[in-house]
Amino acid sequence: MSANAAPILSVDHVGVRFGGLVAIADLHFDVREGEILSLIGPNGAGKTTAFNVVTGFLKPTQGEVRLRGTSLSGLSPNRINRLGLARTFQRTSVFPNDTVTDNVLIGLHREDRGASLLEAIFNLPRERAGEAARREKARALIDWVGLSARANERAGALSYGEQRLVGVALALATEPSMLLLDEPVSGMNASETQNFVRLIRSVRDRGVTILLVEHDMPMVMEVSDRIVALNHGKLIADGTPDEIRADPAVIEAYLGKSAAAREAEREAAHA
Amino acid sequence: EDAIKIGVNQPLTGAFAASGSYVVNGAKIAADEINAKGGVLGKKIQLVVEDNKSNPTEAAAVAEKLITSDKTPVMMGAWGSSLTLAVLPKLEEYEIPMLVETSSSGKITTSGNPFVFRISPPSALEAEAFAPMVEKLGVKKVDFLVINNDWGRGAAVDFGKMLKGKGVQVGLTETMDAGAQDMSAQLAKIKGTDSDTLMITAAVDQLTLVFKQMAAMGVKKRVVTTGGSQNPDQILAQAGSAADKTMHLTTFLPWSPEKTPDPKATAYFLGEWKNRGYPFAGSTESFRGYDGIRTIAAAIEKAGSTDPKAIQKAFWDVSFIGLNGPIAFVKAGPEGKESGQSKPGVYLIEIADGAIGEVKL
Amino acid sequence: MLEIRNLECGYGPVSALKGVSLDVGKGELVALIGANGAGKSTTLRAISGLVKARAGTIRFEGQDITGVDPAEVLAAGIAHCPEGRRVFPYMSVADNLAMGAYLRRDPIRVREDFDRVYSDFPRLAERRRQAAGTLSGGEQQMLAIGRALMSRPKLVMFDEPSLGLAPRIVEQTLGIISGIRDAGATVLLVEQNAFAALEICDHAYLIETGRVVKRGTGADLLADPNVREAYLGG
Amino acid sequence: MDQFLQHLVNAMVLGGAYALLGIGLTLIFGIMNVVNFTHGALYTFGAYAMFIASTALGLNFFVALPFSIVAGLALGAAIELTLLRPLRGADIDTTMLVMIGAGIILQSGTLWIFGGVAKAIPSPFPDAPLTLGSVSISWLRLFVLVAAAALIALAYAMINGTRLGRAMRATFQDSDAAALMGVNVRFIYTATFALGSSLAAAAGALLGPVYVVFPQMGDLAAVKAFAIVILGGLGSITGAALGGFILALAEEFGAGYVSSGYRDAMGFLIIIAVLLAKPTGLFARAERVG
């Protein structure tokens, strides 16, 4: 959590174009080990695109991303996940026809205790041991995000907010060292958001670094150690929540004058 | 109940439905004629017709059914060579003879299956019959356009061999898929060669298309078709002027019944065919069914019993004049396990000015 | 203008609305708030005919529109900007907006409305030809809002319009929504951002598990300690 | 060189036929997302309608043509109303199988009614080809090429330029959202299927006189149509047209210069190659992640 920890993730002068459209232009920032860093910016600023580059879903037109110094260039998303980067999606994302438990088990599918395909097919002891361990892990994770009561429901039948929690459990099942969350609390009301903030904090306390994209400013300001702001695919500010809140460029491009004012008012009410 | 059952294994649905149905109709004429005359061995004959769906697996299944469920002591089938070949192992397994009425693959009579008796000519036989006409026609160089199956490819090989033996040059051999409708690429290639004659082996529908497409592309060569499945009337009706001056090697002459080996039988058959409301064009396909059943009946009569073994043996003694010449089996294939092959007449006819006539050489 | 009485709806065995009654007067901006899964979206879907009512009536301008097809509900003057954007992903931004004006036969005024949407959301104007499915989440939300306005409805229903929008755009969007009311149209607004919704609405309904549990002016509900506790984060 | 030119002309003519096969399917398969195994049967139906109209009914060729297209429209509407409407919302494989069932019934019905013998449809064009130097082309096929181009242009304008076309595209991308825009979704489903069917029937009616008409004529046509549509990219009319010409070029030159035995293989290999290089067909729809 210390401000000068080594970077776990470096986004090094990354650029992305779609045809003639520059979605990200020369984006450059680091994420430090153990921090909660938020990425904010107006709609279409390139935040999701940046996530897609970091997690390997998009190849950047320029620059590279490094995880603990290792370049991620050319790696497929599943390889990158194995290296310890997990993400959630801006749209609700679960395996809708599977139960919550099975959802999480899919995330645990690589937890194999070395059992091979043949062992799996013939259900040999090693595979069985692995399967038991996986189920136990899944149970614990579901418990932890608070969905035990719904463990055997079809994920697609859960409410929006609950599906988001399944998404987080699923991402955490891959035992990431860093978690990327894309607008996790959109569509949640204030009290649900509060619960989610507690969850994010406890994830971080487990040693997982967090990169967050979110438009819910109270939430971002409350939870972030540091914030970077983007506009038109470029970095426009980088600092603590207080610095960002006061940054004229951020207010101009993103927060809007009255929002900033109201934000301050609400902070005051809170205090 | 006391009738003698004869299995008929034909394609009634699927790609070859039209031909298979014609063969069956011809077979029915024969059966009715025979029964009207008192049947065989004092019993009526009864056709058990099954559809092999133009599909080899089904053809084998149909044979299995005919033999084991219907207990037919002898069968006729199965039109296409793929279909017939698929049935062959069943004949050996159950030791039941089968008369092959249409298929032309050489392999049917050369693979050592003593239960097969064929009245249709394999292409080698056709080529042999065509040999004397080559010089008279003044053929110098030949291209082939054949259907891409054993029938077409076999024809190209057998005719090629015969032609080379006569000192005629053989140029391109182009193939077309069984279902193909557009042969223009092959024809463009053929158009560019210096051959004077194009020999085509295909069934009637494809021939129609080939002629139309030749006309559209201005391909001008002497055309001789082989294979006995040309159905010149249908070609004439459907290809029109595009078929003008095409020649066809055929095994039946319904256009001039008086010139057939047994004019009375031909007239009877054609009359019945017409009475039953079938199109004249179908007769070139259906006469095989007619002759096939007559051959089988003759064998049963000769065998004096409905024992498959006896019938198999009796086939060797059958000898009568069919609609396309004498039907009598000679041995073909490996010694000790010979199949029977009859040598039908082969005629060269020509479509000229909307009429069909024998080529005078 | 809109009267709903004892509306009941469900999905298969799930009963989502258990007797909802509410009224929206002409020219009013009415907000519907409540927790996840309370039945807010279902209420809007029932009004526009996407889900069929199992019981109860919906009347619009005195006319019974219960169980009527969505197309006819729209023709009667009710537009619905659905939850989750629902833009046509493979169609361009312009075509999506044109779909919003599908039933209209006044091309000249439609042109004006195109221009109005483009000036409200300049980002959409920049992206007229881009396939809607490739827009960013917030851009899609803007498009969905713009599309709903293209039909010139008498009553617009917005389902969580601020979802995924940047704070400055949220501000602006809420401004647009109040603007619609000020221009004389009627608005039914569902918002998770209850704080903002209650601030701009004339009055509001609080829905819990398929029932209306409270109604009042925005200010009343904002002041209600239970509401503050449950929906405004204390 | 002469041969090359003739091949080229052939490929153009064949490409027109293929494009025609493709556009009806793009509507139903590419836009509606119904794996339409009745496409071949509808093509056959169009050809038989043309046959009946121009022989039994004795209609003029140019009257019989629209007659057949309208017949296809009606049959398509009937199929949609009876088979597809009740299955709305079912899995794509389920509707595919129902279409397979319908295709089997239509084909066997045709065989039952008309028998297996191929029929020829008389054409009003001169038998003698149009000859330019060493290259010949039949008048009928020239007409088909022109008609194909016209139908493609019409279909394109209809899908991309009209209000109805826009409603069609919208409906199959999100039918609930389209309903909220005031689209009569049920009508659009029926109309799209009927329209695609009428184009399939149009292909049959135009190509019937070029080739011959028989119950299984649709089998090969359907396989090629699927290949063409996918080669072009789902839902793209321009793609389907282009796909048709590419397939024709591959087949024509494959047969001409490689081996006629591998004529069809050339076409299929080209498709495999194109898809491996550009996995979403030539005219891909834009997609995004996240």
Next chain:
Amino acid sequence: MTRYLPPAILVVLALLPLVLKDPYLLNALITGGIFTIGAISLNLLLGYTGQLSLGHIAFFGIGAYASALTTLGFDIGIFGDFRIVHEGWHPFAGFIVAILLSGACGYVVGRLSFRVRGAYFVIVTICFAEVVRLVALNWVELTQGPLALTAIPQMKIGFPGLGEITLRTKAQNYYLMLAVAALAYVVVARLVSSRFGRAMRGLKENEQLAISVGVNATRTLTVAAAISAAIAGAAGSIYAHYFRIIDPDVFLFTYTVTMVIMVVSGGKGALAGPVIGGLIFGTLPVALRPYMAPEAQWIVYGAVLIAILFLMPRGIAPYLDDWFASRRRAPARAPVAQPQLEGQP
């Protein structure tokens, strides 16, 4: 619940030859069974990974040819004077070669074609099957082309201590088919309930999400394709040695359609699905044969297909499962309708 159906069916089927003496019916069961094995393998792809292979018959045909050629031997020129000469081997070796070669082809095809999905995958597989058919048709030196490979020896199986038997009778072949079908069933069942199966399901339901949690899409799908192809190859091998003749018509598109019908009508993604579908559509043609004209048989076949799907759109096995479930714990719990997901581009 339908999980218990296949073992029950297996027992019944195993006892069948004891009472059923009609070789024709036995033949129909063997043929239907062989295609059911193909359907079981297709279900692995279609039902569990969601990828429809409309060229599945290619692997079946490759298995048939591989097995036949391994057993018969061949002599082919590769280039110039270089020839490959192979003396015939034991038929069981042919069976093994068929499985391995088909599996390898499945692997390669999967590797290449899983770069595309959905409709594009469908067409790549169709194209592949057509190309293979054309090779079988035109490479006459190896395959005899349309002349067909004939006189393929019957399958022989050695039992330790019992010596070797040649499968001559219907019943013997029937048991071979049944054994392979049971084995294929078990392999698929185990695979899909293992973590590999879970990864497959994940890919089917939400590919992006599955990849993001570390599922290697290409590898998972390729493994599924290889196993599926290997099973189809085994079915092809049985076919070749049972019919004793094969020609390029084994690649008929109709056969793939038959398998698809078996899988989807029975219920794709349900283990019992292809078994139930196979029993119905394997025996329906036989059952219809005596009663009506051939064209009418097809019409009824198509109508039965449509009727099944109208009554049970997800197929028979899932329908039976729901039915059993609703009987066990009343009040009925109908399947929950899909919640409105966001409109996915």
